[in-house]
Amino acid sequence: MKRIFTIFALILTVSFVSPHAEAKKFGGGKSFGKSFKTAPVKKQQPQQTDTLKQQQQPGAKQAGSSKKGLMGGLLGGLLAGGLLAAFFGGAFDGIQFMDILIIGLIAFVIFKLFKAMRGTKSTPMGHREAYAGNSPQQQAQRNQAQFRQQANAETYVSTDSEVPFNLPPGFNMNAFLNGSREHYRIIQGAWNHNELGKIREYVSPALFEDLAAERSKLDGEQHTEVMYVDAELVRADYDANTAQLSIKFSGRYKDQAEGVEEDITDVWHLERDLRTPNAPWLIVGIQA
Structure with a gap:
């Protein structure tokens, strides 16, 4: 009886001590920075006056x-x-x-x-x-x-009345989403190779400090590969000074070294300074 109890205790110890293998995605699967409520959008056909x-x-x-x-x-x-x-x-x-x-x-x-x-x-x-x-x-x-003319021809509205969806003037949503999917892969690659200088170009200074501290917990290069990813806008708003966008990424990625696969369920919050000509969009928050 004592021997059975010892074996059972050993099994429990091993199960708790053994680390859970997971893909080391950008941000470490945690939430950082600013956070906003988001909701999917739907296309609304305009009515002729x-x-x-x-x-x-x-x-x-x-x-x-x-x-x-x-x-x-x-x-x-x-x-x-x-x-x-x-x-x-x-x-x-x-x-x-x-x-x-x-x-x-x-x-x-x-x-x-x-x-x-x-x-x-x-x-x-x-x-x-x-x-x-x-x-x-x-x-x-x-x-x-x-x-x-483009806004009148094709209008999008949020499915949640509490979530704004006001696109900034001259914003091309399709081109932006196509580019965001590519940038997701680029940033994940920079995260794998610990290229913090490249990540700094995409994020705000405050968010960069949190990400750099999180990346320092990982040893050496990582092997997380984005298998496929899609993107959709789930929030949009702007005023005279700042434009805000929230992008929801969905897809799948894998870690070849650890042999694991996981779903992509990330939301990035971005901001752009409208007072500065040709100002870039910067990631100010990540929701995992």
Whole structure:
């Protein structure tokens, strides 16, 4: 009985003493820095206002009337000359060389007319205005107008009323998310090789101190490999001074040396100083 108790106690001791193998991901799987409440977003289709509908309807009528007027003028001219009556009324006994020239001329005029109307239809509204002017103020106004058009065409809202989702002006969400996935891999690689100088470029000074202290607990290079990762914006807000974004990463990574795999469930909080031209986005908080 005493021997069985000794074996049981030894098993418990080994189970508690043996370290749990886990992948050494960026940040050590802990939370640092600033923290915000986040929530997924959904796409919301904008509704046309009555003013917009009234502005569109007269334009459609004018376009239709102008095309009708051009066609009416052309056909009216042909009728005035008696050409239609001549061709379709049997006035000619046979097709002569002059008849062929007249038919060719009519076909050429109709072709040029249709080509002009088709070119007008395919040109987007405001295309010329987008390239007019060279002053910085005009360029800024055009950028704001283009941003408003994009925001009206595709609007995203948070699924939680307490979580803001206000994208800063001129922000390209798809390009930003594509870049953030690549940066996640770059930062994880820098964490593996203890390249603190590269990590410093991506994080705020306060967060860097916490990360450097956490990385010092690991010995040598790590072998955490990002298998796949996806990213989505789960919070966005800005004021006159600062823009804030929160990115949720999901995916999977593995540690080849320890032979373990784990899920990626990280949220990075980023900020950008809007008062400084071309200021970078810096990570100010990590939620694991």
